Amino acid sequence: MNNTSQLERECHTYTQYLxxxxxxxxxxxxxxDFHQKSDAVRASGFDAFDRFLVSLxxxxxxxxxxADSYASVFRKDSVVRxxxxxxxALLECAASxxxxxxxxxxxxxxxxxxxxxxxxxxxxxxxxxxxxxxxxVRIVTSLSLKPRALxxxxx
Numbered sequence: 001m002n003n004t005s006q007l008e009r010e011c012h013t014y015t016q017y018l019x020x021x022x023x024x025x026x027x028x029x030x031x032x033d034f035h036q037k038s039d040a041v042r043a044s045g046f047d048a049f050d051r052f053l054v055s056l057x058x059x060x061x062x063x064x065x066x067a068d069s070y071a072s073v074f075r076k077d078s079v080v081r082x083x084x085x086x087x088x089a090l091l092e093c094a095a096s097x098x099x100x101x102x103x104x105x106x107x108x109x110x111x112x113x114x115x116x117x118x119x120x121x122x123x124x125x126x127x128x129x130x131x132x133x134x135x136x137v138r139i140v141t142s143l144s145l146k147p148r149a150l151x152x153x154x155x
Contacts, residue, residue, distance in 0.1 A: 007035050010058040014087040015097070017064035023079040024096040027087075031058040034086055053134070069123060070130035074138075 009029040015023040023031075046054070057067035057080050064084070071078040091097040107115065 006058065007032055010054070010083060011087060013058050013061055013064050014084055015091060017061035017068070018084070018088055019091060019097055019100040021097065021100060023087075023091070024094055025089045027097065029092050030090050030094075031087065034090075048144070049075075049138050052137055052141065053078060053080045054083065062144065065126050066130040066133065069126040072135045073127060074131075074134075091136055 008028055008031075011023050011028050015021060015027065053067045053075070057064040064080075067080045068084055071081045072085065075081070088101075092101055
């Protein structure tokens, strides 16, 4: 898969995860433009675990949520978090999507408490599942990248 189609897939998945909608062509173009012009999220700067998180998170909104919840606690400076922040900023600036972010629902106090409790429970479940899934991968990727000692050759 070429870099442009991977970036487009990321943009679509992250937008679905963040606002439950597909991105407008404007948002996709700005996302691509950002990646062409910025050094903040260049693939060459990724470690193996970052590459894994970005690749997996771009597959489905569920995986984006898993990666986001894990990174929000254990990898606050991860590339996937940076990409989600860029996507969110673009969505806030786009006419087609800012309303989804700025929408205020007039809920009763009980409904608001229920909604906040549900979101907290969902986050906790995603975090717990993500720890079970991503921690072994993180350990394996960190061990596989360590330089190994060369055997000593005697003369």
